[in-house]
Amino acid sequence: GIQVEQSPPDLILQEGANSTLRCNFSDSVNNLQWFHQNPWGQLINLFYIPSGTKQNGRLSATTVATERYSLLYISSSQTTDSGVYFCAAHTGGFKTIFGAGTRLFVKA
Amino acid sequence: EAGVTQFPSHSVIEKGQTVTLRCDPISGHDNLYWYRRVMGKEIKFLLHFVKESKQDESGMPNNRFLAERTGGTYSTLKVQPAELEDSGVYFCASSHTKGSPLHFGNGTRLTVT
16 A cells, blocks of 8 residues: 655744645555644644645645655744644545654654 | 534543543534544544545454444544543544544543552
């Protein structure tokens, strides 16, 4: 089955810094989602992005489907950005495969 | 629209006991999924319903887990008897059609002692 790999596994930032999180997938996907799991355990949908670039405030995402990767950019990071960021690939069927996540800690 | 809701938000039970988790999907979403994150590892697929039918249950770990979706509305996931390794966060998600965005509930944190 499809493999989804995220990097880096852990990231520590100083408040105000920018970062890029990467998601590689091993096969063609119908779609890709980015989620943020906050410290309370809730999964928050950030982007649903099969291709191209989307922006939402300080966050933006780019998916290059032909090269099988997606990037999540966080600019001017804040302490509330801390948590785990997951990408999830939608395959041709119904199954959605998650990456292992990037654990982000933003220091004040 | 109301989001996906899960009950309870937390559950602490002893090994050998039974626990039932509930998920109410977004109204009109035929597709309902169960996932879990165990021991801080990745989020793993458990199973998928289309209306009341199990479309894919390949992720169910063993026969101690039983999922139902009677009437194609809400779903329950029962763990009987619970084991220590079942501890984790159980997420439910729903989607409108195949390939459309998944909408997740807030999860149920299960602790088996």
